[in-house]
Amino acid sequence: MSTTTTPNTGPASPPVDKPRGIETSIVIDAPIEQVWKAITDAEELTRWFPLEARVKPGKGGAIFTSWKNEYQFETPIAEWEPNKHLKLIYCEPIPPGTKGPDGKEMFPVPFQVACDYYLEARGGKTVLRIVHSGFSSHPAWDNQFDGTVRGWESELRGLRLYLEHHRGKPRNIVTCRRFITCSPEEAWTRLVGREGLLAEGSLDSAKEGAHYTIRTAAGDRITGTVLFWNPPKDFAAVASEWNNAYLRARIDSGCFPLMKPEANLWISTYGLSDDEVTKLTHNYEILMSKLFDR
Numbered sequence: 001m002s003t004t005t006t007p008n009t010g011p012a013s014p015p016v017d018k019p020r021g022i023e024t025s026i027v028i029d030a031p032i033e034q035v036w037k038a039i040t041d042a043e044e045l046t047r048w049f050p051l052e053a054r055v056k057p058g059k060g061g062a063i064f065t066s067w068k069n070e071y072q073f074e075t076p077i078a079e080w081e082p083n084k085h086l087k088l089i090y091c092e093p094i095p096p097g098t099k100g101p102d103g104k105e106m107f108p109v110p111f112q113v114a115c116d117y118y119l120e121a122r123g124g125k126t127v128l129r130i131v132h133s134g135f136s137s138h139p140a141w142d143n144q145f146d147g148t149v150r151g152w153e154s155e156l157r158g159l160r161l162y163l164e165h166h167r168g169k170p171r172n173i174v175t176c177r178r179f180i181t182c183s184p185e186e187a188w189t190r191l192v193g194r195e196g197l198l199a200e201g202s203l204d205s206a207k208e209g210a211h212y213t214i215r216t217a218a219g220d221r222i223t224g225t226v227l228f229w230n231p232p233k234d235f236a237a238v239a240s241e242w243n244n245a246y247l248r249a250r251i252d253s254g255c256f257p258l259m260k261p262e263a264n265l266w267i268s269t270y271g272l273s274d275d276e277v278t279k280l281t282h283n284y285e286i287l288m289s290k291l292f293d294r
Helices: 032-040 139-165 184-191 274-292
Strands: 002-005 019-028 052-056 062-066 072-081 085-091 113-122 125-136 172-179 211-215 221-230 234-239 245-252 262-269
Touching: 019 139, 032 085, 032 113, 032 125, 032 139, 072 113, 125 139, 139 221, 139 234, 139 245, 139 262, 172 274, 184 245, 184 262, 184 274, 221 245, 262 274
Parallel strands: none
Antiparallel strands: 002 019, 019 125, 052 062, 062 072, 072 085, 085 113, 113 125, 172 262, 211 221, 221 234, 234 245, 245 262
């Protein structure tokens, strides 16, 4: 998987507002029709990306995604070429001073923010390329830009894991979230420290494809393969003990404008019973409470 970004080329003072974008790609061992379905079918979307989805297919339609919190998006479909190209419009420009339905001033958006998905069949596999464009180069957008870069790195690995190992299976989520008042660096130290995910073991030499073995402070021994290691912000891996679940730990420094910094622990499970998922959720809610509810 490779990622490039369009850098902020404006001078530091005063900042020149120019658009910047993200381009990343991943090779998935699945037919192109299955990859297209995974990004355009509501049920398939909830098996790797949001918690809820609705799709009105075709150009002029829309895709709704929700994480059952403030992160909810109704994205119009600007391009719909099955098995080739999907384009979603996340936000049209919003001039400074514009007020929303609640009467409050909205965060200004100088450029159209859009996401293009390009699919290409190659040697029995599918290359999925993402081009996410229109991010302002203003420093106020830096956290959102960084969070989106990292988000695609994690989400696309989750998509690949789903399609290559769990295709067609429903997903059951363990999600634990805490707003943080400490620094993001301190939050990371807590989350992956001896009182968090690394009660035993180490990730000091972690890199994509490496094997790992840890024991969490909740008492679980976890082994598997590292998928994404980006300290002090991100850890993503396959968790073999939970039927090759997708384990993610993430620190966000207020990813979107006006959002609070937070710590997240996310486990996408496939094939575990409801009782097993309920138990995991209970145990890791307790752990996250110990780490951050101080």
